[in-house]
Amino acid sequence: MPVLSTRLRTSIAAVGVPVLACGTALAGLGAWTAGGRAGSPPHVAVTKAYVYQSFGSTPETAAFFTLTNDGGSADRLVRIASTDTVAPPRLSEHHMTSSGGAYRQPVDSVTVPAEDGLTMTPHGIDVTVRPKGTWRPGEEVSFTLRFAQGKPLKIRAMVVRPGAQTDRLPRP
Numbered sequence: 001m002p003v004l005s006t007r008l009r010t011s012i013a014a015v016g017v018p019v020l021a022c023g024t025a026l027a028g029l030g031a032w033t034a035g036g037r038a039g040s041p042p043h044v045a046v047t048k049a050y051v052y053q054s055f056g057s058t059p060e061t062a063a064f065f066t067l068t069n070d071g072g073s074a075d076r077l078v079r080i081a082s083t084d085t086v087a088p089p090r091l092s093e094h095h096m097t098s099s100g101g102a103y104r105q106p107v108d109s110v111t112v113p114a115e116d117g118l119t120m121t122p123h124g125i126d127v128t129v130r131p132k133g134t135w136r137p138g139e140e141v142s143f144t145l146r147f148a149q150g151k152p153l154k155i156r157a158m159v160v161r162p163g164a165q166t167d168r169l170p171r172p
């Protein structure tokens with residue numbers, strides 16, 4: 001009898017663990033669906049926008065946006081436009097060489113995750129811009145952000161000196 005009991009317990013454990021995992025997954029999906037988040041469209045907003053003042057003979061500078069997405073689906077930032085720049089702004093990613101040099105590499109788009117967001121930084125994703133004229137700290141630069149799914153967002157970014165504290169900037 002002890003052999004049968006051991007086999008029965010082993011069989012129940014072998015079947016029980018996957019059944020329990022599936023039940024937990026189903027319960028989680030049911031809660032997500034009941035909460036109204038399943039398949040809801042992205043809802044992207046901009047909570048911070050600033051652009052660095054350019055210096056000297058450098059023709060380019062960078063703009064940074066903090067994007068939130070409280071929707072149930074991710075979206076992709078696919079294009080940025082501005083009437084205040086010489087050329088269309090470009091999404092780019094900051095990289096370092098093995099010798100410590102920095103460079104920007106263009107990217108086609110960036111994901112704005114669902115129920116999360118994206119914060120652009122000088123050491124990651126940013127927007128490369130070529131200013132028309134000279135931008136001074138405190139001025140505002142207009143941008144239109146276009147997404148794969150959501151509506152375009154028209155915003156204004158504050159010009160700041162590189163390295164300036166940006167946590168108290170007004171909402172764009």
